[in-house]
Amino acid sequence: MSKLVEIQLNAQGTVALKKGYPLILKDAVMTSEVHAEEGSLLRLTDRYHKFLAKGYYGKQNKGIGWVLTDNENEEIDFDFFDKKMTTAFERRVSYMEDPDTTAFRLFNGEGDGIGGLTIDYFDGYYMVSWYSEGIYAFRHHVYNVLDKRAEYKAVYEKKRFDSKGQYVEQDDFVKGTPGDFPIIIKENGMQFAIDLNDGAMTGIFLDQRDVREAIRDEYAEGREVLNTFSYTGAFSVAAALGGATKTTSVDLAKRSVAKTIEQFSVNGIDYEQQDIKVMDVFDYFRYAKRHDMKFGLVVLDPPSFARSKKYTFSTAKDYPMLMKEAIAVTEKNGIIVASTNNASFSMKKFKGFIDQAFKETNMRYKVLEESSLPKDFRTPRDYPEFNYLKVVIVQKLK
Structure with missing residues (x-):
């Protein structure tokens, strides 16, 4: 079990979290200083130290991290990522079975339960985008789930986060057989040339x-x-x-x-x-x-x-x-x-x-x-x- 860094939320932040707001805002925290590293697991509490939720620390835009679960007994481990990703993939089965559309979003961050992470599908190729150093710390879980749940030609990743004050837009081959780009994907019967190894310009x-x-x-x-x-x-x-x-x-x-x-x-x-x-x-x-x-x-x-x-x-x-x-x-x-x-x-x-x-x-x-x-x-x-x-x-x- 990983040690959790406790962060107390103020009254406004507590109300927002209880209503299901997934982003941990800077101004929702009671103290001006947060002593946590990117990727630290968080125990979010109210001002009386009463448990509210678990999350992770990762700076992204106006937030310092994302809420992951309101279940105090749920571990943030491989099984957690497996459950969230598998549920998301099952929601997109109709896209997977559509011969006229072979590119779509498989996992959409906070909408699928893990803020800061997206996964796009391009006709057998997977593009994983990381929006903070914090979520990138959990990459081994994500890639292990893909190994278990997905049949892929190759996996690529894009890092889209600040690193030591510098914005990073970096793409890399991760695993599988490297693609011979451009590949041609279909979208409602239209065709588009895609390059997953060409910076921000994937093509669509x-x-x-x-x-x-x-x-x-x-x-x-x-x-x-x-x-x-x-x-x-x-x-x-x-x-x-x-x-x-x-x-x-x-x-x-x-x-x-x-x-x-x-x-x-x-x-x-x-x-x-x-x-x-x-x-x-x-x-x-x-x-x-x-x-x-x-x-x-x-x-x-x-x-x-x-x-x-x-x-x-x-x-x-x-x-x-x-x-x-x-x-x-x-x-x-x-x-x-x-x-x-x-x-x-x-x-x-x-x-x-x-x-x-x-x-x-x-x-x-x-x-x-x-x-x-x-x-x-x-x-x-x-x-x-x-x-x-x-x-x-x-x-x-x-």
Whole structure:
């Protein structure tokens, strides 16, 4: 039995934990100093030293760790990880059995009971992401469970945590037979090239699967499409497969061109019939307005924070400005897919950004649909802040 470091929570922290809040916040702790090392197991108590829960210490964003169990007799050992991971895998059996989708999230952190840990599945390859040094200390349990419960071609990992003040974005082969990348995965019948050994650029954001399907099946047909902050052009692929007359993909990263060409090519789409621009998105908006260009569908999915030579962009303060630029180049009755993965504000506030932009441009609009994370990205039901993805699809009426 491992020795537990006791941490007393204040009244507010105690109430939150009892209600099922999984993140241990810095300001929930009674003392200003916490004497624990990354990966230490915690005994969380109220101000009277009464047991509340067990967790682990691992700094991640505004938290210092995650709650693991409210059962005082439950050990945090291999059996604990085996139970949590096996339950999560069983929840995704329908994805495993779907021949048209071979990439999805198998384990989603706090939604599946272990904050700071995610596991993605890519057609037999497993990608384990660690979000703190604390959870990384338990890697032997996680990999032993995969050995016991999963049939894998190979396992890769990404370390996404601060290490001695430096942010780490590191990927590594762990075990199995190394992949010959890119591999081709399927998503609702679409194909995407994936590289699990190429830094942050795996090739696709799995949390946008439902949005790509909606673009292909509901919104792209007969429309000219502008895909901003296009990354590897996955939205453009979905639009082209959905019958778009043409797509334009705009991203500041030079490597996005080769990646976007690759994604078009694996789907049998002639990339030379599409436009791929290496440009600052705001410069492209100015270019489009100067040439009186209009689009039937505009996709806005910016990073939460971005810096270029000219400016710094933050969705928390600049999304209304971005939305106004999109409105200006969207034709009457055109569609705007507005998306953000910024967890610092709610869906209500995000819809307020959209409303503000339309009001300031004296335009009317209609909300066609709104969505958040797909079902495989399981989150705590009572705490919407962990369901970070917000997508609102609107139609410009005037």
